[in-house]
Amino acid sequence: MSPVSLEKRSALLRDSEPxxxxxxxxxxxxxxxxxxxHDLHPFHGLLHGGKLNKGQVQAWALNRYCYQSAVPRKDxxxxxxxxxxxxxxxxxHRMLDHDGMPPDEPGGIERWLAxxxxxxxxxxxxxxxxxxxxxxxxxxxxxVTFVREQPLTVAVASSLTELFAPKIHKERxxxxxxxxxxxxxxxxxYFKRRLTQAPRDADFALKYVLENAKTRDEQDACVDAVRxxxxxxxxxxxxxxxxxxxxxxxxxAFRPGV
Amino acid sequence: MSPVSLEKRSALLRDSEPxxxxxxxxxxxxxxxxxxxHDLHPFHGLLHGGKLNKGQVQAWALNRYCYQSAVPRKDxxxxxxxxxxxxxxxxxHRMLDHDGMPPDEPGGIERWLAxxxxxxxxxxxxxxxxxxxxxxxxxxxxxVTFVREQPLTVAVASSLTELFAPKIHKERxxxxxxxxxxxxxxxxxYFKRRLTQAPRDADFALKYVLENAKTRDEQDACVDAVRxxxxxxxxxxxxxxxxxxxxxxxxxAFRPGV
Numbered sequence: 296m297s298p299v300s301l302e303k304r305s306a307l308l309r310d311s312e313p314x315x316x317x318x319x320x321x322x323x324x325x326x327x328x329x330x331x332x333h334d335l336h337p338f339h340g341l342l343h344g345g346k347l348n349k350g351q352v353q354a355w356a357l358n359r360y361c362y363q364s365a366v367p368r369k370d371x372x373x374x375x376x377x378x379x380x381x382x383x384x385x386x387x388h389r390m391l392d393h394d395g396m397p398p399d400e401p402g403g404i405e406r407w408l409a410x411x412x413x414x415x416x417x418x419x420x421x422x423x424x425x426x427x428x429x430x431x432x433x434x435x436x437x438x439v440t441f442v443r444e445q446p447l448t449v450a451v452a453s454s455l456t457e458l459f460a461p462k463i464h465k466e467r468x469x470x471x472x473x474x475x476x477x478x479x480x481x482x483x484x485y486f487k488r489r490l491t492q493a494p495r496d497a498d499f500a501l502k503y504v505l506e507n508a509k510t511r512d513e514q515d516a517c518v519d520a521v522r523x524x525x526x527x528x529x530x531x532x533x534x535x536x537x538x539x540x541x542x543x544x545x546x547x548a549f550r551p552g553v
Numbered sequence: 554m555s556p557v558s559l560e561k562r563s564a565l566l567r568d569s570e571p572x573x574x575x576x577x578x579x580x581x582x583x584x585x586x587x588x589x590x591h592d593l594h595p596f597h598g599l600l601h602g603g604k605l606n607k608g609q610v611q612a613w614a615l616n617r618y619c620y621q622s623a624v625p626r627k628d629x630x631x632x633x634x635x636x637x638x639x640x641x642x643x644x645x646h647r648m649l650d651h652d653g654m655p656p657d658e659p660g661g662i663e664r665w666l667a668x669x670x671x672x673x674x675x676x677x678x679x680x681x682x683x684x685x686x687x688x689x690x691x692x693x694x695x696x697v698t699f700v701r702e703q704p705l706t707v708a709v710a711s712s713l714t715e716l717f718a719p720k721i722h723k724e725r726x727x728x729x730x731x732x733x734x735x736x737x738x739x740x741x742x743y744f745k746r747r748l749t750q751a752p753r754d755a756d757f758a759l760k761y762v763l764e765n766a767k768t769r770d771e772q773d774a775c776v777d778a779v780r781x782x783x784x785x786x787x788x789x790x791x792x793x794x795x796x797x798x799x800x801x802x803x804x805x806a807f808r809p810g811v
Contacts, residue, residue: 364636368636369633371629371633371635372629372633373629375697377629378626380662383626387654394638394641
């Protein structure tokens with residue numbers, strides 16, 4: 296372990312900067328999207344442009360299932376730390392959105408499984424995560440751990456990539472329906488539903504973060520949380536690209552057509 | 554740290570005992586109630602027998618609020634670890650039961666606050682937990698931690714004190730309505746609702762534990778989890794008795810009539 300440099304020590308001792316105004320803070324959060332949201336990743340260009348074959352789309356849906364199925368655990372981890380009943384009630388909608396509440400509401404995971412079904416993947420295999428890339432699993436579990444361990448406002452901030460989601464969902468719906476004959480309206484129902492859910496959730500979380508991160512350090516940690524979450528998403532795209540576009544499929548991972 | 558004794562080492566090396574049959578296992582779980590469920594505590598005898606004054610009942614309701622308000626965090630902690638969507642969906646009912654989902658369902662915490670309101674306690678003071686006994690807070694937070702950290706089946710098992718709850722709730726409803734002129738039907742609505750909720754939850758959890766604890770060690774850990782949970786409840790009664798019956802109110806704790 297290297298000793299703390301003089302430079303670093305003086306930075307640590309320096310008074311924190313004054314907080315950003317609410318408008319500056321919101322702008323700093325929103326600026327993360329155009330820098331590093333996963334819509335910028337070349338894998339998404341290929342996916343939405345109809346440039347992948349069915350096996351590659353299967354690999355995407357199978358890996359992305361791991362993310363979907365981690366989301367309710369992440370949301371429960373957040374609620375397990377919340378003493379404010381109103382915040383828990385608000386956050387509970389997210390769990391209900393993803394896990395559903397039969398018989399009325401199948402939930403987002405069920406809709407995702409309709410997509411993997413539609414792609415001809417075995418449901419038990421998808422749910423088992425046996426064929427998922429290890430990088431995918433590590434990334435999504437890092438998200439659950441982050442939300443369990445970080446200060447509550449920072450944990451809430453990590454959900455704010457939803458601010459950037461509607462654009463990618465719209466592109467995805469039109470791009471995939473046009474580009475692939477094995478994709479139809481029914482299997483895209485997940486994304487259609489998220490077009491209304493994500494903005495409602497993002498509005499609530501943004502308001503919460505803007506109100507509750509008071510010092511400059513807290514604000515910076517919230518902006519970093521959005522970057523962290525973008526990394527969680529980006530790593531998944533990188534892993535998919537490396538395995539299924541560049542062709543370096545790791546041992547044990549899903550092999551299309553096998 | 555003392556070295557592991559020879560005796561202990563041979564116990565560790567000894568083969569585990571064979572698992573109990575399902576009937577024996579269920580009987581071992583159910584046997585914990587008559588040994589150490591908190592209906593046996595003298596404080597409950599006083600409470601249900603109409604032997605407490607209003608200040609003592611206030612102290613009980615105020616402290617017990619801490620337990621009520623920890624329960625959804627405990628349930629969320631459990632869900633945050635569950636990969637099985639069906640189990641999460643089932644467990645979500647517990648959170649909905651406690652936190653409610655306005656406008657249709659006020660939830661158990663709201664019903665508990667109707668009780669503390671009815672007893673003339675300030676709602677903000679109750680929710681703040683400022684007047685609660687430290688022993689109460691430590692006990693309920695130990696429960697949240699237990700559920701977050703123990704093996705999942707053991708965490709589920711810790712809820713099984715609900716097997717013993719309907720009896721105490723029935724005694725409490727009739728005893729308190731008879732014994733206190735400051736208690737009416739409305740403020741007892743929490744317990745009435747739990748008469749139907751607790752058995753449904755307990756049946757599910759018992760079935761889960763009986764099916765999922767397979768080795769003798771796992772079964773023993775589940776029985777111990779029920780004992781642990783009884784301790785969480787018992788400690789709260791002891792603390793109430795010591796402070797508000799024996800009269801040793803710790804610094805900072807609620808003082809009736811002040």
